[in-house]
Amino acid sequence: MGEEKYKLFDAEHKFMDIVWNHEPINSTELCKICNEKLGWKKSTTYTMIRKLSDRGVLENKDATVRALVKREEVQQYEIEALLEKAFDNSIPAFVAAFLDAQTLTEEEIREIKKMIEEASK
């Protein structure tokens, strides 16, 4: 954990969202989508592909781009990073902020409880 692979900057994150939603995807096609959704020029997309490829976040083989890290892994890293940065690693404070920030429905509450049960078995 704490790997450089998982720490994504904002632009990198937006880009990876597209990759995760379309992989495996042809690089030229990816340029097209990034231009539509992010307004990026071709070279910007290729620069991003190269940087993330160097860091092992994705691979570009025979013009086909694939993620090497899972969305879920990055999400877990982001939770941990936030927990440390803004909550001094206090789990109760984190949960409290979550509960206050969200207006949860009965249904959501039921689901969350169930997930906790599952996780703690």
Place this chain on the structure above:
Amino acid sequence: MGEEKYKLFDAEHKFMDIVWNHEPINSTELCKICNEKLGWKKSTTYTMIRKLSDRGVLENKDATVRALVKREEVQQYEIEALLEKAFDNSIPAFVAAFLDAQTLTEEEIREIKKMIEEASK
């Protein structure tokens, strides 16, 4: 919600942690602490005070600095921002990532359940 007041950059956040932990605090004293804990020069601290003051994050009156936004408000904003940025606002995905990222003890699980009960009444 979504206010500019709540979005803090990294350096701003570290700085506000110090303010929250010491307020109300004399500005010269604050410079001293920022130098010790962050290695900042005096002008860096005052620049930070001015910027955050302009945005309504804190106030500096008669050389006494006080936060105008609560730590809890910022924490809630951060949760929401992360939820949107990395989880496409999916609460189940967020909870799942949290449960996977943390190895919770029996005690913590009990506490979390209790907090959910409280919040949903």
Place this chain on the structure above:
DNA sequence: GAGACAAGTCTATTACGATAGACCCCATTT
């Protein structure tokens, strides 16, 4: 064999958050 287009690199430039140096005013001390 001249265009056209896919696939990509290499080297800037831009934007902006982070940080600080030089300077100012005023009160107190020596």
Place this chain on the structure above:
DNA sequence: AAATGGGGTCTATCGTAATAGACTTGTCTC
């Protein structure tokens, strides 16, 4: 009256993430 220290501003500079322009190579087609 000069030195010291508190309280502060104003205007850079620095670092680096974000973005792109110009160029290259190869293949296919007309």
